[in-house]
């Protein structure tokens with residue numbers, strides 16, 4: 001909360017853990033970010049709390065909209081300082097049927113700090129044309145549709161960061177396009193609509209007892225799209241460590257910050273179990 005005394009968790013001692021090339025920092029991200037070197041991070045991938053009342057273990061996900069937006073702007077300002085001038089900041093956020101404006105309010109406030117280089121829709125479930133794929137939480141309503149996608153705002157300092165579109169790309173469906181259009185390889189840009197479903201799970205434990213994780217493939221695609229070998233990848237709201245798993249998979253050096261000790265424990269065990277590249 002801007003201008004208010006830090007809550008006790010924010011004052012708690014910062015702890016660091018190293019697992020291979022990955023670093024986990026237990027603490028308040030604002031406090032940790034302010035001590036990090038400027039321009040030291042290539043890619044930020046993060047999903048902050050959405051301020052929609054999710055049941056995190058310690059963080060209270062419900063404050064006034066203005067407090068929340070002020071806090072997020074404060075964090076984004078700290079992130080801007082640590083991001084390299086040619087870095088990418090991928091911000092995953094969604095609203096709810098009751099609070100549909102929030103992601104837009106936030107990204108408009110961030111306009112003073114970043115350019116919106118790409119707006120990606122992360123599709124969790126899709127119907128094509130009569131079949132359906134993926135998973136979603138059904139909305140029980142006569143007014144609202146099920147919310148099957150979330151935002152992934154790709155923010156950069158000036159909107160001119162070169163990306164590896166083919167690194168995160170897909171093979172051509174129609175192979176005749178390769179020669180006809182003079183492409184050097186069987187790969188095209190994936191576009192700005194990413195279908196990344198959750199794995200099927202049967203209970204909370206398989207979701208790591210955390211109410212708001214994303215699939216590893218999502219940060220992995222962001223890292224591939226930014227496309228710098230051995231990139232330094234930061235997630236200031238690390239949760240169960242999903243971004244660090246993606247960093248590990250892509251041969252990147254990840255830094256994850258998380259305020260809740262239990263989620264840090266889960267992240268450490270997920271990383272220890274993950275194969276090294």
Ligand SMILES: C[S@@+](CC[C@H](N)C(=O)[O-])C[C@H]1O[C@@H](n2cnc3c(N)ncnc32)[C@H](O)[C@@H]1O
Nearest residue numbers: 028029049059212213214237239240242258259
């Ligand atoms: C949406 S979750 C991130 C989940 C993550 N992407 C994953 O896949 O596990 C947001 C996380 O931010 C953490 N958090 C809240 N306030 C924080 C703060 N000030 N500093 C660091 N982490 C914080 C919460 O405990 C929660 O785990």
